[in-house]
Amino acid sequence: MRSRALRKVVIVGGGSAGWITAAPLARMLCRPGQPDHCEVTLVESTEIGTVGVGEATLPTISFYNQMLGIDEADFVRKTQASFKLGIEFRDWGRVGHRFFHGFGGFGPAIHNRPLWAYWLRLRRLDPTLPSYEEWSTATVMARNMRFMPPQPGEPSPTNAFNYAYHFDASLYGAYLRSYALHHGAQRVEGTIVRVETSEHDGFVTAVHLSDGRRVEGDLFIDCSGFRALLIGGAMNSPYEDWSHWLPCDRALAVPCARVDPMTPFTTSTARGAGWQWRIPLQHRTGNGLVYCSGHLGDDAAADLLLSHLDGQPLDEPRQQRFVTGRRRQGWVKNVVAIGLSSGFLEPLESTSIQLIMDGVSRLTSMLPDRDFAPKLADEFNRQMAYRYESVRDFIILHYKLGKRRDSEFWRQCAAMSIPDGLAHQIELFSQAGRVTILEPEGFLEPSWASMFLGLEVLPERHDPYIDLVDVEQIRRHMWGVHDSIRRAVERMPTHGKFVASVAGNQPA
Numbered sequence: 249m250r251s252r253a254l255r256k257v258v259i260v261g262g263g264s265a266g267w268i269t270a271a272p273l274a275r276m277l278c279r280p281g282q283p284d285h286c287e288v289t290l291v292e293s294t295e296i297g298t299v300g301v302g303e304a305t306l307p308t309i310s311f312y313n314q315m316l317g318i319d320e321a322d323f324v325r326k327t328q329a330s331f332k333l334g335i336e337f338r339d340w341g342r343v344g345h346r347f348f349h350g351f352g353g354f355g356p357a358i359h360n361r362p363l364w365a366y367w368l369r370l371r372r373l374d375p376t377l378p379s380y381e382e383w384s385t386a387t388v389m390a391r392n393m394r395f396m397p398p399q400p401g402e403p404s405p406t407n408a409f410n411y412a413y414h415f416d417a418s419l420y421g422a423y424l425r426s427y428a429l430h431h432g433a434q435r436v437e438g439t440i441v442r443v444e445t446s447e448h449d450g451f452v453t454a455v456h457l458s459d460g461r462r463v464e465g466d467l468f469i470d471c472s473g474f475r476a477l478l479i480g481g482a483m484n485s486p487y488e489d490w491s492h493w494l495p496c497d498r499a500l501a502v503p504c505a506r507v508d509p510m511t512p513f514t515t516s517t518a519r520g521a522g523w524q525w526r527i528p529l530q531h532r533t534g535n536g537l538v539y540c541s542g543h544l545g546d547d548a549a550a551d552l553l554l555s556h557l558d559g560q561p562l563d564e565p566r567q568q569r570f571v572t573g574r575r576r577q578g579w580v581k582n583v584v585a586i587g588l589s590s591g592f593l594e595p596l597e598s599t600s601i602q603l604i605m606d607g608v609s610r611l612t613s614m615l616p617d618r619d620f621a622p623k624l625a626d627e628f629n630r631q632m633a634y635r636y637e638s639v640r641d642f643i644i645l646h647y648k649l650g651k652r653r654d655s656e657f658w659r660q661c662a663a664m665s666i667p668d669g670l671a672h673q674i675e676l677f678s679q680a681g682r683v684t685i686l687e688p689e690g691f692l693e694p695s696w697a698s699m700f701l702g703l704e705v706l707p708e709r710h711d712p713y714i715d716l717v718d719v720e721q722i723r724r725h726m727w728g729v730h731d732s733i734r735r736a737v738e739r740m741p742t743h744g745k746f747v748a749s750v751a752g753n754q755p756a
Contacts, residue, residue, distance in 0.1 A: 252617040254286050258465035260440065260455060261472040262292030264417050265587025265604050267424035269469055270433045271316055272612060278432025288432065291455060291463055293439040303417050303527045303534045304332060304514045304598040307351050307410035312605050316427065324750045326423050327415035328530040331395050331512050331743060333386040335597070337702060339518040342651045347702030348513070349597075350386030352409035353694045355729040358722065361714055363729070364697050365681060366722050368710050373719070380701055383726065384694075385409040385733050390513045394740035395747075405729070405736040412598070414514065414527045414534070436463060443482040451582045451620075452482055466618050467582055469611070470589040474570065479585035485575045493644050493666065494572040495657070496522050496594055500549055501536040501566050505559035512743035516596065517556070520544070520655040524556060525595065530751060533559055538594050543657040570594075574636045579625040584611055591636050596646060597691070599639045606635055606689075638687035641670040642695070649674070649703040674705075681707030 257273060259266050270290050277286040313323060323329065334350035341347070354363040367380045381387040386409035389395060398407035429435060438457035446453050454464035470478035479485050491497060506528065515526040522539030537553040544552070550565045574591030578584065586607040593599055610631055614624045647661040648670075666674075669686055676682050677700050683693045741749075 251284070252619055253284055254466045254616070254618060256287045256289065256465040257467045257469065258455065258463055259288070259290040259469045259471055260478055261470070261587075261589075262290060262421065262425070262435075263471065263473065263587075264421045264601060265473070265589075266290050266292060266471040267421045267428055268312075268601070268604050269471055269586050269608050269611075270428040271424045271431070272312075272608060274428045274431040274433035275316060276612060280432060287434065288428070289434045289436055289463060289465070290428070291436045291438060291440065291457070293437065295439055303529070304335075304414050304525075304595070305412040306598055306602045307412045308602060309412055309605065312609075318427070321750050321752075323423065324413075324747070325752060327413075327419040328532075329413045329415035330510055330528050330530060330747050332412040332414050332514060332598075333390045333395065333409065333512045335514045335516055336390065336511075337516050337518075337646075339652075340516070340523075340646065340650055341703045343654065345704075347698070348381055348384070348387040348390060349695060349698045349702065350381070350384045350390065350409065351411055352384065352386045354380065354383040354697070355385075355405075355408065355726070355733070356403065358717060358725055359713070361711060362693065362697065363726065364694075364701065365711055365714055366717075366726060368681060368707065369714050370719075370722060370726065378730075382730055383733065384698075385736070386411070388733050388737050389740065390511070392737055392740075393509045393512065393743050394737050395512045395743040396740045405733040408733075411512075414529055416529055416531075417601075436461075440477060443478060445482055449581070452478060467584070467616065470583055470585040471587050473588040474592070476575070476585065476589040478583045479575055479578065479580060479589050483577075483580040483583050485577045485580050485585070487571070488573045488576055489571055490573040490640060491571055493640070493664065494594060494647070495540045495542065495660065496538045496572070497570060498541050498546070498549070499536055499538045499568045499570070499594070500553050501534070501568070502553060502557070502564070503532045503534055503562045504557045505562060506531065506533050507559045508744060509742065510744040510747060514598065518650070518652065519552060521549075521657040523596065524553065526558075530747060532562060533557075536595075537565075538596070540657055543655070572640075574633070577625070577629050578607070578632050579628045581625075582616075582620055584628070586611070590632070593636065593639050593643060596643050597639070599643075603635070603639065607632060634687055635690065637667070637669075638690035641667055641673070641686075642691050642699075644670055645674070645696075645699055646703075649699070649705055651704070677707060678705055679708050681710040 274288045279285040336348050338346045364380050371377045385405045440455045441458045442456040444454040452468045454462050456462050510528050517524045521543035524537045527534035539549050570592050578590045587604045616624050652658040683696045
């Protein structure tokens with residue numbers, strides 16, 4: 249029986265999505281001289297700009313880098329990266345309030361119940377109890393501008409957290425481009441002017457370039473960004489609009505000069521018609537404003553952004569317009585959409601790059617042969633739909649639960665209807681103090697608890713089992729954890745010094 253394995257994979261579009269896709273496929277499929285060799289070709293044009301999606305990430309990026317065998321120090325140097333312990337939210341629940349969504353939990357559980365639940369009981373007994381955030385190692389590190397990676401060994405505060413990165417997205421794309429080309433991928437420079445499909449089954453057979461070249465393939469991966477050249481054009485997959493839940497439809501981005509200290513976290517500051525991000529890198533600081541054009545004009549948005557920079561702007565603000573949502577089907581026939589061609593969710597929780605990697609991971613695990621079994625596409629579409637909807641609901645939560653009523657935008661967010669699944673999650677926490685996870689590969693219990701408590705949603709009741717535990721035992725346990733975290737963080741280097749040591753600017 250002759251092999252029906254893929255012979256040619258064509259990736260349409262470069263940028264972050266294209267090269268994040270090309271790197272693992274090249275490592276997996278390119279075997280020159282072997283019978284099972286498959287060509288991986290990426291087609292991109294320097295005439296077409298890229299969005300440069302995402303400068304902040306989630307901890308799961310480490311799995312992707314490790315899978316490729318990437319050395320962390322080399323990666324940090326070449327992408328001008330810094331480390332990220334979470335996101336600080338300012339003025340979200342109400343003006344003047346801030347809280348932290350840290351990567352990791354809140355210390356060891358007691359009888360399989362999370363520590364934040366015991367904090368709720370003690371807080372009712374003693375309103376002067378410190379914030380629940382003091383039991384999050386990542387949060388305490390961030391507040392003190394400290395960083396070091398988790399240390400192997402027995403469970404302790406020094407390994408009770410996760411971390412991600414901030415980096416220059418264009419440098420990361422270039423880094424992965426070098427990796428992919430080294431592992432056998434091919435790059436074709438050119439502008440696609442026509443997509444050729446089969447009259448027999450509607451599959452894409454080739455793309456035609458402006459100079460007359462024809463690039464044929466078996467599997468085509470659409471990384472063409474918002475243009476969605478293949479999935480939206482040739483395959484005509486409908487786009488599901490979620491702007492009634494997430495009304496922000498524009499973003500401005502501008503870099504500014506770096507200032508010290510280099511924070512080990514992303515900052516998200518709520519504004520009257522959206523929110524502003526701040527992302528520290530080694531060579532500059534990334535800034536941006538996500539806003540709703542129905543409540544804030546473009547010129548006023550640019551003025552607002554530029555007036556809240558903490559360093560000298562290094563460029564003019566660049567605008568991106570978008571409609572939040574996703575493709576109904578990200579895999580149609582022999583076309584798979586990855587990245588912005590598949591869908592877009594605003595970068596409030598740094599999920600853009602993660603959704604690219606989720607798509608690539610699912611594609612590689614369900615890699616088809618040239619017969620393209622329809623059930624593979626069905627399962628890919630089911631999983632990615634669930635993934636997008638889970639992230640969507642977590643982001644909606646930020647807007648819905650805020651107590652701000654100082655602008656029409658925030659009053660609109662407070663009054664809007666929300667998806668049934670999210671309404672259930674909010675009601676369950678509000679009424680019974682329980683967090684339920686509907687998507688086990690998405691944001692987990694500590695993240696949901698961080699947002700509920702950070703937005704000052706205090707449950708009417710708590711888990712009755714917690715009342716069965718001796719209160720003095722709870723106090724001893726919690727204060728022991730609290731002191732261990734404090735002592736561990738005091739011994740850590742500052743984030744700036746640690747980055748400098750990894751980047752080779754200072755001795756470790």
